[in-house]
Amino acid sequence: MFNQEPNNDYTMIVRQTPEGELTTTSLVIAEGTQVQHKNVLELLRKNQPDFEEFGPLTFETRKGSPLPQGGFAKSTTIAVLNREHAMLLMTYMRNTVVVRQFKKQLVKAFTDMERRLAAKPAFDPSQITRLEMAQMLLNAETERLALEAENKKMQPKADAYDCFIDASGSYSMGVVAKMLGVGQNWLFRELRNRGVLIPRGAMRNTPYQRHMGYFEVKAHRYEQPNGEEKVSYTTYVLPKGIDFIRRTLGFTRIDPMLPIPMN
Known part of the structure; x- marks a missing residue:
């Protein structure tokens, strides 16, 4: 799935979270290295303390796709990986030709996405609609009230x-x-x-x-x-x-x- 590099578009390999962190998943790496996903998850769990030296490992359960006869396919558990997690995982995998090729793509993907974010144009308020502006003001006020309520509860212990x-x-x-x-x-x-x-x-x-x-x-x-x-x-x-x-x-x-x- 990831052996080709059309237009150097790596968005299928690396994504940005709402908090701004770049991540990939165990499923992406399994497909890119042609290794069964269950084996990738097993490798992560077996060496979880090593990976968590670079941040907590997050596991998500994704609902299966709809079936023609009704219902859904079996849900899938995946691991969400930051850059350090992903690179460490690649070093723990057998160094086959396919794995080596995907290692290069993974490094390029993270580097390319970082450059895109760094080059992203500055925020332009003139492009915001009135509705979006109203929603932003509402969100800001909601956050302010929530923070104010939280601050009232905070009591230092020493x-x-x-x-x-x-x-x-x-x-x-x-x-x-x-x-x-x-x-x-x-x-x-x-x-x-x-x-x-x-x-x-x-x-x-x-x-x-x-x-x-x-x-x-x-x-x-x-x-x-x-x-x-x-x-x-x-x-x-x-x-x-x-x-x-x-x-x-x-x-x-x-x-x-x-x-x-x-x-």
């Missing part, structure tokens, strides 16, 4: 943290890492693995939309030597985000005396 949570300003990820007693790189990696931060692309290490209430992202424009203007993004943690990170990573306490507000 007395020292009670004083800190009321502070204003945001904090760098490096400072938050010191509060937890870990390295900054470790903190970024674990938050990516837990689906809090985007793992790659132009928005790497910035939070997914569903977690934006705990962070602040600042854009920095800079000019390259060739005169091309670029934008980089830096993630900061809001005060309420400190306890969110602590709970997400399973820490029982933090040291609130370390942080220095970042303006």
